Amino acid sequence: MDNRSIAQLLSETADLLEISSGDPFRIRSYRRAAEAVESTTVQISAIAGDAKKLQEIPGIGKGMASNIQDIEKTGSLPLRDELLQKYKPTMLELLKLPGMGPKSVALFWEALQVASVDELEAAIAAGRLKDLPRFGEKQIEKLRKGIEDYKKNSGRFLIDTGEEAAEKLIAYLREFPGLTTIQPAGSLRRGRETVGDLDILVTGPACAEDKVQAAVDYTAAYPPIANLIAKGQNKVSFILRSGLQVDVRLLPEASYGAALQYFTGSKMHNVSIRQRALKRGYTLSEYALAKVDDGSFVAGATEEDIYAALSLAWIPPELRENNGEIEAAEKGTLPKLIEQSDIRGDVHMHTNATDGRNTIREMAEAALARGYEYIAITDHSKNLAMTNGLDDARALEHVRRIREVDAEMEGRIRVFPGIEVDILGDGEIDLADETLAQMDVVVASVHTLFNQPREQMTERVLRAIENPYVRILGHPTGRLLLRREPFELDLPTVMRRAAELGVAMEHNAYPDRLDLSDRDLRLAKELGCKISVNTDSHHTSHMEKMRYGIRQLRRAWLTKEDVLNTLPAKQFLAALRPRP
DNA sequence: GCCGTTTTCGGCCCGACTGTTTTCAGTCG
Structure with missing residues (x-):
């Protein structure tokens, strides 16, 4: 297991301990250990067999070393499992709401049997929080707004989480011979703060139509996959253990640029670009820019080819939001962005x-x-x-x-x-x-x-x-x-x-x-x-x-x-x- | 639960702010 996942388990245990009003110093130890595991350059799984080495990391003592060994062996630790008998895992989600701490989570559970964001939302709507100590009108309103905001963002991951997941997957795909170009598209490529899912585009000799099946099989065998959603001709979709959904597309080299352009988006940018193509008698799809009348190929191997065929300078992905970038690309007035x-x-x-x-x-x-x-x-x-x-x-x-x-x-x-x-x-x-x-x-x-x-x-x-x-x-x-x-x-x-x-x-x-x-x-x-x-x-x-x-x-x-x-x-x- | 030492146990970062308190609990950084 990687360091981050181990740290996550330790940190969750600290949260659960806090909800159960455990010893604050013991809680801090779990937090410190989580931070230590996350920030150390040592790969924990590589030394997990050696308790002495584990204890060389500041913040890891005898007990924590044994906890880490349990995590490596079983994927969890006894204290966490024990606490999860008493409390529900969804309660950890409640802690993410603004103004919600362990005491409030414990209170809602004990008084109302509320253990998740959805249940809390329902409880608020039903007016069940009114009689609770410490919860007046303002607090309840704050929670209500907090839930609204949380729901808007949930399901999305911070860009660094997305990028790390992408880097690991790309490293795995590189091991397969004949996959020469592997690149993330979508909001990750556009540099958004959060990503909803990962779009990874792959091309190379191994993506040729008669050979691609082996590469598809290899992709679907990526070890961290928690749930394989789909495995088709040139697309593999799955959900990682972290909950992040990934779509990998394996494309022939001739249409790679078209696919990259298409899957990078944004939606609004692509709508404008396709309208522009139509005006010029072309049609743009994820496979190619082609002539409308006879369907003959115009461009598709690179993004530059496609934009150029539409009389546009290549547009940096970060600008593709239909905010005037197309006009600027036409006039040649795109800014030289900071690097x-x-x-x-x-x-x-x-x-x-x-x-x-x-x-x-x-x-x-x-x-x-x-x-x-x-x-x-x-x-x-x-x-x-x-x-x-x-x-x-x-x-x-x-x-x-x-x-x-x-x-x-x-x-x-x-x-x-x-x-x-x-x-x-x-x-x-x-x-x-x-x-x-x-x-x-x-x-x-x-x-x-x-x-x-x-x-x-x-x-x-x-x-x-x-x-x-x-x-x-x-x-x-x-x-x-x-x-x-x-x-x-x-x-x-x-x-x-x-x-x-x-x-x-x-x-x-x-x-x-x-x-x-x-x-x-x-x-x-x-x-x-x-x-x-x-x-x-x-x-x-x-x-x-x-x-x-x-x-x-x-x-x-x-x-x-x-x-x-x-x-x-x-x-x-x-x-x-x-x-x- | 960790650490450092006093080698066996005591100390471990705490002050501001808010809302609901009539004297403070809970959350935050």
Whole structure:
């Protein structure tokens, strides 16, 4: 079993323990172990036979090592099975609703025998929550909205989950001789935040009509398949253990480009493209672009051929949403979209001084290895007590250490001192101005403000960015996809003021918290609001998540010029709001 | 349940915020 699945089982056990009001420290151990398994570079299944080796991983002790061995052997662990006798697996789903924690899940179960999102929805509709302690009108309304939102998104997976699943499957398919080109299409290729299912296109000599059956059989034998839905001439559909549905299509080389174009979508883009084809006497299908009158082949081997035959420049998949990209492709005015290699620095990251995993030096080395020219270390401030946030004294001491590391790196990479401060309930920043004055990068973070009316929220954020030391507004929408609704914040007003003040807007690149939607990003550009795309890395390995942020920027038509951290170090600092 | 040591057990990141409380529980990061 892969690390992620093991981590998931441990984490589920922690959730179940919490619902059963188990020992909080024991619960934390399971959570820590889950995190350790997820973030370690060691492949757990490879060393599962050796309890000693397992215990070398920090956070894994004797008991946890034995739990992991049980997981490898049986696919579960005794404690989890035991708890699942008492509670239902669907209760874990309830925890995903905003405002729902283990105590509420336990309460609903004990008082109402409600154990799933559907049952909760029915209970709310029937007014059965009214007599419950702690549940007044507002709480019930919040839950109702939360369920609505959850249902809208459920069934979809975050892009990184989709991408990982795709990469594994592609690696498997590559083992089969004669499959030369294997590529994901659909929303994964378009770089959407979430994917509903995976479309994988395959071609090569082994996909020729008389040979394809062997490749189809091989695909259908992919070990992680939980449920094979269909196996036909050139298509295999299945559901993975994770619940993700996958469609693999094996196509002859001549129609590969047509298929890629067709299955990449989006639907609206394809409708427009096909209309355009018809106007020119062509018809476009997933097999080819052909003449309407005699059906003769025009193009199909590559996407470029097809677009060119329609007098269009090739359109990057991220733009294919029928938002003017076809007109731009016709006129030759498609933007040169930002690329990952344009990014020169990542200016929001944490170290083990607070809740990060690595030292300043380790973060700097990892960033250097990625080819960055600079980073900013922005650990948490004291308000986030749970992260061991820095008070003024510790923050200043941290600045000193960051400067030391900066010197140690001898110019190979710059390491800027910074901090991620919280915006408090009154719009104040939780550290003194004298402390902030020592920082190159002050990220004022919205993420601790919750559940507030839109006006109040907006007012506090506006107040916070008036602080002259604040240079970047962090987590501007506090958006955690599939988990919570976006903050109620008057974003245009905030962006307008940020633009006036020269405060940059952060776009968090992390897949589950891509802060700004395509629309938000376009709006920022329109309003002249500067954008910095950061990973908020808590571990050296998190820096690679930058690519998801870049995809999102591309979807919003942004170019290198629209993003601050494509600038060299000095210009980057100069482009931020001037310090008092 | 882990860790570190005091080698056998005690300590383990906690403060803000909300809604429903009439003094606080639950959730969040």
